[in-house]
Amino acid sequence: xxxxxxxxxxxxxxxxxxxxxxxxxxxxxxxxxxxxxxxxxxxxxxxxxxxxxxxxxxxxxxxxxxxxxxxxxxxxxxxxxxxxxxxxxxxxxxxxxxxxxxxxxxxxxxxxxxxxxxxxxxxxxxxxxxxxxxxxxxxxxxxxxxxxxxxxxxxxxxxxxxxxxxxxxxxxxxxxxxxxxxxxxxxxxxxxxxxxxxxxxxxxxxxxxxxxxxxxxxxxxxxxxxxxxxxxxxxxxxxxxxxxxxxxxxxxxxxxxxxxxxxxxxxxxxxxxxxxxxxxxxxxxxxxxxxxxxxxxxxxxxxxxxxxxxxxxxxxxxxxxxxxxxxxxxxxxxxxxxxxxxxxxxxxxxxxxxxxxxxxxxxxxxxxxxxxxxxxxxxxxxxxxxxxxxxxxxxxxxxxxxxxxxxxxxxxxxxxxxxxxxxxxxxxxxxxxxxxxxxxxxxxxxxxxxxxxxxxxxxxxxxxxxxxxxxxxxxxxxxxxxxxxxxxxxxxxxxxxxxxxxxxxxxxxxxxxxxxxxxxxxxxxxxxxxxxxxxxxxxxxxxxxxxxxxxxxxxxxxxxxxxxxxxxxxxxxxxxxxxxxxxxxxxxxxxxxxxxxxxxxxxxxxxxxxxxxxxxxxxxxxxxxxxxxxxxxxxxxxxxxxxxxxxxxxxxxxxxxxxxxxxxxxxxxxxxxxxxxxxxxxxxxxxxxxxxxxxxxxxxxxxxxxxxxxxxxxxxxxxxxxxxxxxxxxxxxxxxxxxxxxxxxxxxxxxxxxxxxxxxxxxxxxxxxxxxxxxxxxxxxxxxxxxxxxxxxxxxxxxxxxxxxxxxxxxxxxxxxxxxxxxxxxxxxxxxxxxxxxxxxxxxxxxxxxxxxxxxxxxx
Numbered sequence: 001x002x003x004x005x006x007x008x009x010x011x012x013x014x015x016x017x018x019x020x021x022x023x024x025x026x027x028x029x030x031x032x033x034x035x036x037x038x039x040x041x042x043x044x045x046x047x048x049x050x051x052x053x054x055x056x057x058x059x060x061x062x063x064x065x066x067x068x069x070x071x072x073x074x075x076x077x078x079x080x081x082x083x084x085x086x087x088x089x090x091x092x093x094x095x096x097x098x099x100x101x102x103x104x105x106x107x108x109x110x111x112x113x114x115x116x117x118x119x120x121x122x123x124x125x126x127x128x129x130x131x132x133x134x135x136x137x138x139x140x141x142x143x144x145x146x147x148x149x150x151x152x153x154x155x156x157x158x159x160x161x162x163x164x165x166x167x168x169x170x171x172x173x174x175x176x177x178x179x180x181x182x183x184x185x186x187x188x189x190x191x192x193x194x195x196x197x198x199x200x201x202x203x204x205x206x207x208x209x210x211x212x213x214x215x216x217x218x219x220x221x222x223x224x225x226x227x228x229x230x231x232x233x234x235x236x237x238x239x240x241x242x243x244x245x246x247x248x249x250x251x252x253x254x255x256x257x258x259x260x261x262x263x264x265x266x267x268x269x270x271x272x273x274x275x276x277x278x279x280x281x282x283x284x285x286x287x288x289x290x291x292x293x294x295x296x297x298x299x300x301x302x303x304x305x306x307x308x309x310x311x312x313x314x315x316x317x318x319x320x321x322x323x324x325x326x327x328x329x330x331x332x333x334x335x336x337x338x339x340x341x342x343x344x345x346x347x348x349x350x351x352x353x354x355x356x357x358x359x360x361x362x363x364x365x366x367x368x369x370x371x372x373x374x375x376x377x378x379x380x381x382x383x384x385x386x387x388x389x390x391x392x393x394x395x396x397x398x399x400x401x402x403x404x405x406x407x408x409x410x411x412x413x414x415x416x417x418x419x420x421x422x423x424x425x426x427x428x429x430x431x432x433x434x435x436x437x438x439x440x441x442x443x444x445x446x447x448x449x450x451x452x453x454x455x456x457x458x459x460x461x462x463x464x465x466x467x468x469x470x471x472x473x474x475x476x477x478x479x480x481x482x483x484x485x486x487x488x489x490x491x492x493x494x495x496x497x498x499x500x501x502x503x504x505x506x507x508x509x510x511x512x513x514x515x516x517x518x519x520x521x522x523x524x525x526x527x528x529x530x531x532x533x534x535x536x537x538x539x540x541x542x543x544x545x546x547x548x549x550x551x552x553x554x555x556x557x558x559x560x561x562x563x564x565x566x567x568x569x570x571x572x573x574x575x576x577x578x579x580x581x582x583x584x585x586x587x588x589x590x591x592x593x594x595x596x597x598x599x600x601x602x603x604x605x606x607x608x609x610x611x612x613x614x615x616x617x618x619x620x621x622x623x624x625x626x627x628x629x630x631x632x633x634x635x636x637x638x639x640x641x642x643x644x645x646x647x648x649x650x651x652x653x654x655x656x657x658x659x660x661x662x663x664x665x666x667x668x669x670x671x672x673x674x675x676x677x678x679x680x681x682x683x684x685x686x687x688x689x690x691x692x693x694x695x696x697x698x699x700x701x702x703x704x705x706x707x708x709x710x711x712x713x714x715x716x717x718x719x720x721x722x723x724x725x726x727x728x729x730x731x732x733x734x735x736x737x738x739x740x741x742x743x744x745x746x747x748x749x750x751x752x753x754x755x756x757x758x759x760x761x762x763x764x765x766x767x768x769x770x771x772x773x774x775x776x777x778x779x780x781x782x783x784x785x786x787x788x789x790x791x792x793x794x795x796x797x798x799x800x801x802x803x804x805x806x807x808x809x810x811x812x813x814x815x816x817x818x819x820x821x822x823x824x825x826x827x828x829x830x831x832x833x834x835x836x837x838x839x840x841x842x843x844x845x846x847x848x849x850x851x852x853x854x855x856x857x858x859x860x
Contacts, residue, residue: 003061003195008089009187011062011194012129015119016075019067019131020083026135026792027087027155030785031685034162037088042170043270044185045178056191060085065197074119074126080197083132087140088159090130092186093117094143095163098150099171099179102623112183117144132156135793148658152594153815154792155784165590168625169583219276220256226281227298230288234295242298246305257335258308262301264339265346267391269384307345311338319355322348325362331443336382337365343390344399353399360400367565368407368417370444373436374504374561375418375426376580376608408568416580417568424558428551430581430608431502433467434681441467445509445535451560452534463532466743468510470524470545471501474746474773478520486547490612495633498605498677500547505554508535521545581607582617584684589626591683595660595813597629598675600638605677615640628652635669660813672819673811682781682817694740694750694765705741709749713771717823724826725769731834735841740765746772751837753844764789766798766840768818775820778802784816788847801839805832 012018040057047054062082069075079086093116100109114120118127125131132140139156142149151161171179224243228235247255256273263271263279271279287293310317314326329337344361347353369382385407393402407417418426432441445467446460458465471479475497483493483500500506512527521544529540542549584607592598600611607614618627619642632638637652653663662670675683697705713722729739732751742748750765764786768777778799783789789798795815802808807825826833 001195001197003193006192006194007056007188008190008192009116011192012116014075015073015122016077017119017126017129017131018064018077018079018086020079020087020133020136022133024079024083024133026133027084027140027159028790028792029084029088029159030155031158031162033084034088034159038163038166040272041182041185041190044189045181048181048184048189049174049178054185054189056189059190059192061193061195062086063195063197070126072122074122082192085192086130087132087136087156089186089190090117090140091143091156091159092163094150095160095167096179096183096186098146098164099167101146102625103171103176105176108183116187148655149594149660152660153813157593158816161591161593164625165587168586168590218252218256219273220252220259222277223259223280226277227284227294230294231291234291238295238298242295242302246302249309250305254308254312255305257338258301258305261308261338261342262304264387265304265343265390269388269391271387303349304342304346307342307349308338310345311341319359321359322355322362325359325366328443328447329362329366331439332366332369333437333439336369336379336386337362338386340365340386340389340403343393347399352395357398357400361403364400364403364407364566367567370561370565371418371423371567372416373440373444374430374432375422376430376435376584377416377418379436404566404569419567420562423562423565423567424555426608427504427558427561428554429499429503431605431677431681432504433469433502433507434606434677434686436686438467441507442509444504445507447564448557448560449509449533449535451564454532454534456532458532464511465509465533466511468508468512468745469501469506470508470521470528470539471497471506471550472519472745473501476520482521482544482546491610495601495611496547498601499608499610500550502605503550503554503608504557505550505552508539509533510536581609585614585617586624587684588680589624589629591680592626592629592675593683593813593816595811596673596675597631597635597656597661597669598680599633599635600630601633602675602677602680603630606680628655631669635663635671635674636667670809670811672809673813675814675817679814679817694742694752694763697741702739702741705743705747706739706749708747709741709769709771712747716772717774718827720827721824724828724830725771725823727830728826728833728837732837732841735838736845737837737841742768746770753841764844766837769823771823774823776823776825777818777820778810779818780815781818787851788843794843798836798840801836802833805829805836 037059044054044057060082062085063080065078065080067076067078093112097109097112097117100106100112117129119129128141128144130140131137136154136156139149139152139154141147142152143156143160151157151164167179167182170182228239228243231238246258250258256276259280260271260273260276263276263283266283268279268283284294284297287297311326312330314323314330317323317326326341329341341362344353344358348355348358365386368385372379372382389403389406392406393399432444435441442465446465449458475483480493480497483496487493487496508528510528510531510533512531524545525540525542528536531537531540539545539553585603588598588603588606600614604611604614614630615638618624618630619640621627628637628641628643641652643652653667656669657663661673664670710722710726713725717725729749729751733739736753738752740750740752742750749769749771751767751769753764764783765779766783768779770776780795780799783795783798784792789795792815796812799810799812799815802821803810805825806829808821810819810821
């Protein structure tokens with residue numbers, strides 16, 4: 001074998017083709033891996049634009065084996081390992097080419113197409129420089145050929161859409177020079193080790209050995225080994241008295257976190273957790289011959305270990321005010337505030353700041369994150385903001401005032417701290433229930449409840465509260481009749497419901513969600529009035545619950561919010577700053593797979609506005625990607641639709657049909673291809689609703705939930721449908737499966753597969769059955785992250801089997817989402833659904849057997 005370091009540009013230059021062999025799995029990178037690569041690319045782009053000479057970023061290795069040389073002299077290479085990296089970079093270049101084309105830079109687009117993506121003078125399969133596995137080939141070539149189906153469902157299409165969205169956003173913020181810098185980085189600043197097999201090498205054995213390696217050393221392990229190699233005389237004492245107690249206090253994961261934070265707090269705002277050892281070694285090398293200095297460094301790290309534990313476990317903090325804000329940030333989740341918190345604790349313990357100052361500084365950090373959540377800003381960039389803060393804080397400045405000043409700096413995209421007006425408007429209009437993570441929404445409502453100052457505070461640890469909609473998500477006729485009294489011109493009660501239901505003014509906390517259900521308001525009043533929560537008692541005191549009441553409560557909650565979470569320094573938010581909703585609209589259009597459509601109302605509910613301004617915005621903005629995919633409520637192209645800016649011609653329906661959206665004779669798009677507000681939110685990476693995923697339950701809770709599910713099923717569906725569902729569930733139990741149930745007012749049922757007789761983190765469920773709304777979701781969105789259904793062909797087979805049943809019409813374009821079919825299908829086709837469930841259970845069992853055999857060949 002031969003190895004050499006190269007770049008992507010050097011790797012693909014010349015007339016050649018990289019072919020992924022059949023034993024390789026399909027393309028599997030998802031948003032997390034793509035985002036990690038993109039973060040690295042952006043750092044290199046920033047360095048280049050700032051005039052620095054960025055060092056190449058090591059991307060990984062590619063193992064190649066020579067294939068046959070074609071009659072025309074083209075060299076084929078088999079990709080033994082590294083196909084994920086190669087495919088990802090090819091898709092990034094495909095999106096970059098198309099971004100050039102969208103802004104009219106045809107020459108740049110043609111250069112990428114001819115020199116990176118294709119062999120210009122070859123035809124058929126030889127035309128493509130990369131030829132993926134058969135399962136991925138159509139999706140990949142659709143992107144390369146700019147087919148209408150480019151960016152469709154599956155991981156290949158999703159990666160293309162990810163890069164197209166990232167490039168569009170970056171260019172809108174930083175211009176054409178930024179895009180050119182991205183091309184330079186992708187071409188020449190991503191280092192790849194090219195390992196070439198020679199004649200006689202067993203390439204399959206190479207593949208096996210690469211993908212079945214043992215557990216390697218962690219970054220902190222490497223750092224420890226280096227440090228104690230440099231401590232030949234003091235090492236044993238330092239290890240016993242300093243390192244080992246620190247290691248035992250933190251545990252492996254938190255120790256890794258500490259040595260990364262140590263770099264960040266020292267001023268290295270670009271430190272990566274994957275490269276801790278390299279950066280720490282570089283920092284410590286000047287001290288490598290001074291044992292006393294290295295011992296001092298380890299002592300300093302040990303002191304920071306104790307401070308990190310106060311961040312991870314706030315009960316360790318002795319000051320009550322500081323402990324309280326650390327507890328709130330801990331409940332908020334994530335590591336965004338860790339660099340700032342650790343630096344502040346350094347200052348408190350060193351006497352350079354008081355606990356009160358540190359608490360105020362962290363309260364500003366909390367406010368920054370909460371206000372951005374309320375206003376709908378992306379979390380992208382927030383980590384960078386807090387990683388840069390340690391080197392920006394002045395030593396002699398009050399840290400609270402410094403944090404307020406720094407967060408108030410309005411930098412494009414990353415550092416926007418919404419002011420009071422923006423927060424009030426967002427609380428009134430935005431779908432808060434679709435924002436952030438579920439625990440963050442819960443914490444906002446908890447803090448708002450605490451602001452009432454009840455004489456007997458709620459014990460939140462025992463209360464088992466969840467977020468509840470007062471106006472139900474699935475409203476009965478009484479609710480829609482009430483809303484009909486308040487609709488505006490051209491607005492139906494369904495549209496008004498969509499605009500109100502997920503806003504903060506309609507949300508509360510309750511432990512009685514099953515009792516609240518979608519009952520009329522009078523019944524909910526009785527339940528809420530007996531609640532210990534002041535906000536629930538206030539709701540119960542209303543005469544009715546409609547638009548006026550929801551907006552009135554939103555105004556009150558907004559008043560509380562701006563008091564609880566202080567805003568930026570006055571005058572730091574530009575008056576002409578674009579409303580965040582329009583950016584979210586653009587992001588949603590870029591995220592839509594080819595072969596899907598949505599409505600003006602769905603988009604309006606997503607971003608917190610009305611359908612009319614959405615239509616006006618789409619019509620007025622030139623170059624708005626995917627605007628033709630937004631249709632009227634009944635699935636028609638709007639009579640007033642015009643291509644934005646007039647840059648395209650032709651019929652929007654024809655374009656959609658070419659992408660795979662069927663239309664009927666009346667010009668209505670098929671409903672199965674429509675993306676709802678929830679679908680759009682999922683594509684944007686927003687958190688899923690609590691009721692969409694099963695949660696652990698005690699045996700008594702399980703039985704109560706099962707009884708509720710069956711009662712709701714019989715109360716809301718026909719006897720034939722109910723029996724069909726229950727027959728299928730009994731069959732599933734006979735196959736060795738069991739059930740989990742949702743905690744929302746509509747008690748959903750999840751048929752769960754077992755692993756080794758128990759439910760664990762690898763749990764799988766094919767369906768979610770909703771007995772009141774009468775829908776059955778097929779949960780591709782979750783299956784794509786769980787073996788064996790992370791393999792795309794298996795998800796496609798599940799979809800194909802279900803679509804073979806009359807009454808089920810799942811659109812291929814929704815392969816990454818949660819498409820649904822009517823629960824009535826069980827009435828006449830329960831046996832056919834059972835056959836699909838049997839196949840699913842067999843597939844899971846076979847995959848589990850293979851996994852156990854790989855882990856312990858003596859198992860069978």
